[in-house]
Amino acid sequence: MFAIISPFTQSLDDIWFVYKIPSDFQGILKNWMIVHIPFWKRNILGLVLTIAQNTDFDKTKIKEITSIYNENIFLNNYEIELLKWISTNYFSLIHICLNLFFPKNLLWKIIKNKFGFNENIKEIRYDFKYQKTLNQNQSKIFNEIISSNENKFLLYWVTWSWKTEIYINLIKHYLEQNKQILLLVPEIILTNQILQRLKKVFGLEVIIINSTVSEAKKTLYREMIYNNKVKIIVWTRSAIFYPYNNLWLIIVDEEHDNSYISDNSPRYDTIEVVNKITDLNHNKLLLWSWTPKINHLYNALNWNAKILNLFNEFE
Numbered sequence: 001m002f003a004i005i006s007p008f009t010q011s012l013d014d015i016w017f018v019y020k021i022p023s024d025f026q027g028i029l030k031n032w033m034i035v036h037i038p039f040w041k042r043n044i045l046g047l048v049l050t051i052a053q054n055t056d057f058d059k060t061k062i063k064e065i066t067s068i069y070n071e072n073i074f075l076n077n078y079e080i081e082l083l084k085w086i087s088t089n090y091f092s093l094i095h096i097c098l099n100l101f102f103p104k105n106l107l108w109k110i111i112k113n114k115f116g117f118n119e120n121i122k123e124i125r126y127d128f129k130y131q132k133t134l135n136q137n138q139s140k141i142f143n144e145i146i147s148s149n150e151n152k153f154l155l156y157w158v159t160w161s162w163k164t165e166i167y168i169n170l171i172k173h174y175l176e177q178n179k180q181i182l183l184l185v186p187e188i189i190l191t192n193q194i195l196q197r198l199k200k201v202f203g204l205e206v207i208i209i210n211s212t213v214s215e216a217k218k219t220l221y222r223e224m225i226y227n228n229k230v231k232i233i234v235w236t237r238s239a240i241f242y243p244y245n246n247l248w249l250i251i252v253d254e255e256h257d258n259s260y261i262s263d264n265s266p267r268y269d270t271i272e273v274v275n276k277i278t279d280l281n282h283n284k285l286l287l288w289s290w291t292p293k294i295n296h297l298y299n300a301l302n303w304n305a306k307i308l309n310l311f312n313e314f315e
Contacts, residue, residue, distance in 0.1 A: 001026055002055045003065060005037055005046040006094045008107060016094055017046070018055050020064045029065070031080060032073045034110060036066040045069060045111060047098060049080060069110065072117050075101055076226070076243045078280035085276055092266035100241045100266070103222060105215035121220075123229040126202045128172055134165055141308050142169050145286060151278060152305035154255075154287045154297070163288055164194070167251055168201055170286070175202070175231055179248035183234045184270065186257035194253070195234050202232060209235045237262065237270040240277060248283050250274050255287040255296060271296050275303055 001021040019037055021029055029035070029048060037046045043066055055062070079101060087094045099107070109115035134142055145153055155163065171181050185194055195208045207230050209221055224230045226243040233239060237260050240250075252260070252274060260270035271287065278285040287300070300307065 002052045002062065003029065003035070003048050004050040004052065005035065005048055005065075006098050007037070007039060007044055007046040008095060008098065008102075008111070009039075009044055016049060018052075018057055018062055020059070020062045021051070022064050025065060025068060028071065029068060030073065032075045033071065034069040034074060036069060038063045038066060047074070049083075049094075069113075070115075070117075074243070076245050078277065079241075079243060081280050082273075082276060086266055086268060086273065089272070090266040090268050097266050100238075101243075103215055103218040106219040106222060109219070118220075118223055121224055121227060121229050124205045124207070124224070124231065126175060126205070126231065128175070128202060130168065130172075130201045132165060134169060135162075138162060138166055138169075142166055142173075144306070144308065145170060145284060146173055148306065150304065150306050151282065152275070152285045152287075152300070152303050153308055154289075154292060154300045154305050155308045156289050156292050157309050164197060167253075168198070170249060170251070171198075171202070171232060174248050177248070178231070178246070180225070180228065180231050180233070180244050180246045181249045182239055182244070182247060182251070183232070184239060184250065184252045184260075184274070185234060185236060186254045186259040187236075198232065198234065206232050206234060209233070209239065211236075240270060240273050244281075247281060249286070250278065250283060251286045251288070253288055256289040256291050256293045272299070275299070 003019050003021050004016050005019055006016045017037070029051065031048055031051060033048050034045055035048060036043050083094065083097055083101065086092065086100070087097045106115065141155065157163070167183065171183070174181050183194065195206060198206045207221060209218060221230070222242055225233065226245060228246050252271065255271055262268045274285055277283070287296070
């Protein structure tokens with residue numbers, strides 16, 4: 001048997017490499033495990049992307065996996081397809097795309113052999129404290145989102161249209177089902193404003209992650225998200241690469257904001273990526289903007305996203 005592996009370090013111009021699976025590892029090795037592999041004159045770490053029964057390469061020249069770093073799975077089911085899609089769609093080497101899914105602190109700990117899964121991470125509890133109710137038009141949009149067979153929506157109207165009230169009620173709806181909700185925001189200032197509002201409603205332990213959060217804490221949050229210990233996550237664009245195992249709703253606030261475009265390789269568009277995640281994970285996706293980008297509006301139509309608005313709220 002053979003494994004297709006992506007090294008975490010630079011891998012020349014190749015997309016991935018093929019290694020032979022030693023007989024001792026067969027039946028143990030799984031996709032998304034991290035392994036030690038011989039690479040030139042070094043022994044480096046790589047992530048198993050696929051396990052194959054055969055290969056077209058010359059088997060006499062294929063090296064064996066040295067050892068399994070850890071038998072835990074570091075990513076979830078849909079992320080392998082997302083990784084390949086990002087690499088292909090944005091013309092980036094797969095090891096560069098792979099680094100999107102691993103915080104720097106986590107990768108450093110793995111390379112230094114200092115990482116261990118924490119089985120005693122506490123689960124965050126939420127207390128819903130809210131008195132306001134949605135008006136007729138807001139309720140119509142809320143019900144459309146939660147009950148529709150469609151799972152992609154573009155909501156547009158001006159900033160004072162109480163869209164946050166819809167956010168809060170959607171979060172409450174999925175939180176009561178023990179689901180994970182991701183709210184993407186474009187800037188730290190906006191993040192803090194929304195966080196303060198959500199903390200008043202859901203309690204002080206709503207997680208916010210942005211550039212002010214330490215790399216070590218991002219690694220902790222990653223474990224909490226992976227183990228479904230946290231349900232409400234407010235974050236900037238890098239949140240889309242964390243391993244959600246129970247994600248049912250993604251909200252993208254101010255979807256027109258240019259900070260959703262990555263300037264570093266791979267230069268991805270967050271809106272396109274969350275659309276792909278929704279295709280793979282079958283969660284609900286809500287994009288909000290008072291001035292949707294024309295290409296996003298066009299894409300939304302191609303994605304069969306339903307266009308919602310609050311225009312008749314003030315009729």
